[in-house]
Amino acid sequence: MNDLAQRIDDNIARVADFPQPGIQYKDITSLFQQPELCNEMVEAFAEFSRGKIDAVCGIESRGFLFGLLIAQKLNLPFVLVRKQGKLPPPTVAESYELEYGNATIEVQPQYIQNGQRFLVHDDVLATGGTAEATAKLIEKCGGKVVQFSFIAELEFLHGREKLNPFTTDIQSLVRY
Numbered sequence: 001m002n003d004l005a006q007r008i009d010d011n012i013a014r015v016a017d018f019p020q021p022g023i024q025y026k027d028i029t030s031l032f033q034q035p036e037l038c039n040e041m042v043e044a045f046a047e048f049s050r051g052k053i054d055a056v057c058g059i060e061s062r063g064f065l066f067g068l069l070i071a072q073k074l075n076l077p078f079v080l081v082r083k084q085g086k087l088p089p090p091t092v093a094e095s096y097e098l099e100y101g102n103a104t105i106e107v108q109p110q111y112i113q114n115g116q117r118f119l120v121h122d123d124v125l126a127t128g129g130t131a132e133a134t135a136k137l138i139e140k141c142g143g144k145v146v147q148f149s150f151i152a153e154l155e156f157l158h159g160r161e162k163l164n165p166f167t168t169d170i171q172s173l174v175r176y
């Protein structure tokens with residue numbers, strides 16, 4: 001682990017058996033107690049994406065936190081992907097399976113331009129179902145997913161394999 005990864009790891013809280021027995025939940029919200037570390041993280045994310053994307057898509061809810069900061073840092077538009085029923089119409093939907101349960105997500109297609117190059121950002125890459133469904137949704141609306149970024153990747157769940165058909169340009173600051 002590099003120095004930044006080590007400090008992120010040190011500041012991610014672990015919660016056993018949440019939200020279901022057997023899941024070790026990585027609670028990234030503990031990072032927000034360390035504003036200087038968060039600034040460094042935003043810079044690391046921005047450096048990865050600078051000059052390569054036209055817009056950022058953040059996934060509800062914890063993908064909104066750094067997602068918007070990355071978009072602002074790069075002076076780019078930000079698009080929200082939300083769980084079903086939260087966004088006003090018109091919306092386009094996609095269903096997928098989670099590490100725990102399943103879900104449907106939605107986006108407002110009027111904020112996606114034909115050929116616009118997207119970074120999809122979220123806090124945790126687990127099975128990859130959420131990020132894969134998000135990429136499908138963006139591409140269904142005419143966008144092109146050219147990068148993914150995450151704070152933490154749970155490598156033992158092999159989520160990256162679901163994302164490789166879109167792009168192999170994938171950043172995760174910490175890997176488990």
Ligand SMILES: O=P(O)(O)OC[C@H]1O[C@H](OP(=O)(O)OP(=O)(O)O)[C@H](O)[C@@H]1O
Nearest residue numbers: 060061062098099125126127128129130
């Ligand atoms: O790679 P996957 O197996 O799809 O899992 C990753 C997703 O799970 C978590 O979201 P969660 O559903 O807990 O929602 P939240 O961000 O609103 O807490 C996490 O924030 C990712 O969005």
Ligand SMILES: Nc1ncnc2[nH]cnc12
Nearest residue numbers: 024025026027099124126
């Ligand atoms: N173990 C985990 N911790 C935090 N977020 C998650 N999303 C899916 N699996 C997760």
